[in-house]
Amino acid sequence: MDEIKLKIVDIEKTDDLNFILGQTHFIKTVEDLYEAMMDTVPNGKFGIAFCEASGACKIRSEGNDDELKGLAEKNAAAISAGHTFIIFLKDCYPLNVLHTIKNVPEVCSIFCATANPTRILVVETKQGKELGRGILGVIDGYIPKGIEDAEDRTWRKKLLRDIGYKL
16 A cells, blocks of 8 residues: 555634635636635625646635635645635625535535634645645534533524524
8 A cells, every 4th residue: 555644734714714625626616716706795705725736736826805815825735635625705604605616517525614623634645756635534613512402592593693694
C-alpha cells in the first residue's frame, strides 16, 4: 500500500461567519459559483476559492468582498484538496443559497454548510511524482448533549421566529 498522511485542518474564521465546503470538477466552477451567489442573494457578501486539481493547479478565487475572498483563499490553501471549493458568507445564510449551489452543474457534493467550529480530515498521498490530497470527512461542531425537551423546543421555535425564518 502506498504511504498516506492524514492531516486535520481547522477552518479559520470568526464564530459568526458561515461557510460552505464542497467538491466540484471543472475550472469554471469559481465563476459559476459567483454567478449562483449573485443570482440568489445579490445583497449578500461572499468570497469563493476553488482548488484546481490539474494543469496549473492554482487556487482560483472570486467574490464581492475582499476580506471574505482572502479568507476563502487562505482556508483553501490550508486544505489544498483537489477540486474542492469553499465559500464564506456574510449577510446571508447557507440556507439561502445551498439549493442553488448544489444545482451548479459541476458541483459534485457538499461536505458541510455551517458556522460551527469545523475540522477537515484530509488524506495526502503521492500521485506519480506529485502529491494529491482529498477530503475524507468533516467534523462540524460538537456531539449532542441530550434530547431536546419542552424548554429547548420553545427556545428553537422562538429563535426561528426572531430571525425571520418562521411566522
